[in-house]
Amino acid sequence: MGSRTPVFPLSNGLNPSFMPTQQRPNRALTESLADQFHLIRQLTFQKLVLASISFLFARYFLRLAWEVVPLYWHCLMMVAFDALVHQLLIFNLELLLLGFRQDWLGFLFCVSYRFLFILTIFWL
Numbered sequence: 089m090g091s092r093t094p095v096f097p098l099s100n101g102l103n104p105s106f107m108p109t110q111q112r113p114n115r116a117l118t119e120s121l122a123d124q125f126h127l128i129r130q131l132t133f134q135k136l137v138l139a140s141i142s143f144l145f146a147r148y149f150l151r152l153a154w155e156v157v158p159l160y161w162h163c164l165m166m167v168a169f170d171a172l173v174h175q176l177l178i179f180n181l182e183l184l185l186l187g188f189r190q191d192w193l194g195f196l197f198c199v200s201y202r203f204l205f206i207l208t209i210f211w212l
Contacts, residue, residue, distance in 0.1 A: 173201050 177199065 170202070177202065
């Protein structure tokens, strides 16, 4: 009989399955994390768009009822919405620092909203 190959391959460095896990990236885990961040980005953008639309409608209706609704409720709503945008701004900045360069649009949108918020406060 000829020489038989062992059932379990030897860990002599020739078989890639015996490489330490630190040397070869786990492709499934990397793709899973990328998918999760992509989903988080989509949900964040959708929430920001819906919050912006609802904020514009709320401002419109508050402008209609300006005599009935006191000024401090209007300012309180603007500050609460600005706190939400501030959290989204930090979240987008963290994603940018992690290397997700597609988040420049969300980051710039949040920064521009903060600028418009400050202008609106001075406009009131």
